[in-house]
Amino acid sequence: MTNSIKRGSAMIALSAGLAISLLAAPAALAKDVIIHAGQLIDGVSRTTRSNVSILIHDDRIVSVTPGFTEQAGADVIDLSKSTVLPGLIDAHVHLLLQLGSGSPMLNQVTRTAYDELLDGIGYARKTLFAGFTSVRDVGGYTPAIVALKKAVAAGNVTGPRMWVAGSILGPTGGHADFSTGFDEALSKPEWTDGIIDGPEEAIKAVRAHHRAGVDLIKIVPSGGVASVGDDPHAQLMTDAEIKAVVETAHTLHMKVAAHAHGAVAVDHASQIGVDSIEHGSFANDVSYKIMKTNGTYLVPTLIAGDTVVQYAKMHPEILKPSVAAKALAVGPVMSQNAFNAYKAGVKMAFGTDAGVYPHGQNGREFELLVKAGIPAIDAILMATSAAADLIGDADDIGTIQPGRYADIIATSGNPLTDITELQRVAFVMKGGQIVKQAGQ
Ligand SMILES: [Zn+2]
Known part of the structure; x- marks a missing residue:
């Protein structure tokens, strides 16, 4: 699966020791992130959408829009070959x-x-x-x-x-x-x-x-x-x-x-x-x-x-x-x-x-x-x-919709055709923070 992340100077900072103090204060990193989802199962609908952009600000989802959009200053996470689902x-x-x-x-x-x-x-x-x-x-x-x-x-x-x-x-x-x-x-x-x-x-x-x-x-x-x-x-x-x-x-x-x-x-x-x-x-x-x-x-x-x-x-x-x-x-x-x-x-x-x-x-x-x-x-x-x-917290979790936490996962294949894909989740984001990427 492809989920390389295109980052500018923020990524360089992340690899340096300095990043630890920045991570401890998330406000300092407040940066928009856009996920390009090849297939999207949003947790609400029984139908899948293709080629969708999910805009994330801090720990929440801001918008879900058709097509692969970009925005000045926002990082793009490329999941265009993957199926994206709610955490x-x-x-x-x-x-x-x-x-x-x-x-x-x-x-x-x-x-x-x-x-x-x-x-x-x-x-x-x-x-x-x-x-x-x-x-x-x-x-x-x-x-x-x-x-x-x-x-x-x-x-x-x-x-x-x-x-x-x-x-x-x-x-x-x-x-x-x-x-x-x-x-x-x-x-x-x-x-x-x-x-x-x-x-x-x-x-x-x-x-x-x-x-x-x-x-x-x-x-x-x-x-x-x-x-x-x-x-x-x-x-x-x-x-x-x-x-x-x-x-x-x-x-x-x-x-x-x-x-x-x-x-x-x-x-x-x-x-x-x-x-x-x-x-x-x-x-x-x-x-x-x-x-x-x-x-x-x-x-x-x-x-x-x-x-x-x-x-x-x-x-x-x-x-x-x-x-x-x-x-x-x-x-x-x-x-x-x-x-x-x-x-x-x-x-x-x-x-x-x-x-x-x-x-x-x-x-x-x-x-x-x-x-x-x-x-x-x-x-x-x-x-x-x-x-x-x-x-009892459907306003925060369980779906990919504006206002929900950016708890988002992805699989390389489509779980609707092979359900065992959900035993090999390759990308995990919790509250806008990537915790697993390319299976690592
Ligand atoms: Zn039990």
């Missing part, structure tokens, strides 16, 4: 988690929240370099993930824009209780930080999360797959607990993401007013009607299903005891049900459960969505305008 959004990641090396229970007792946070810095970089300029982190020890978000926002860590849920909330012995299977005397604060039993505890936990700086709340109305001893089919939170979370969170202007596999938990959580169902593995046609009526998003996380099946078959040591059987049951139904939800007209946003599989491979989800029967353009819209709407 991708993954609405379901866990930047503090990485399954896949060694026994998860041994890791749990030998690693601290500091280890997780330091590893998370690397995972944030990998995620951004993969073309994901925004993520919704739906589960990680609250003080650690809030610290990572702040460090990225301050420019001290390279990573995507982050909206974080902190510790996931759920009942004793459920998917949010990380002490299950251990001697109680071993318990660490981060294992039980998210346990709520009863509406009063739910209200208090949501308020405490808000005080700690989270952006949204993640609850686990059903059991999980990678956790011990909880049934994914069962609704393990009461309706009263879900309602207490939803009302308190919405009052505090926070959205609620609900991890739910079984249909009963999906249906109840949607009726009570959660903003998204995560996974939704065993949902059915009745569930999809309920979700459509309530405007509840589905975040299907197909890579997670695919990955846990591979672990169960080939690397059972990566899963906790009793988890393999659950993994083998959930994996195969997830894609068919994601397609059923799509056909039923349920709102869908892109999410991958990064951390269950290796960070940075988020783009594989597109391939699985397309394999499931969802058209490539709709899979892309799930990861752009739809995910931005779910996050």
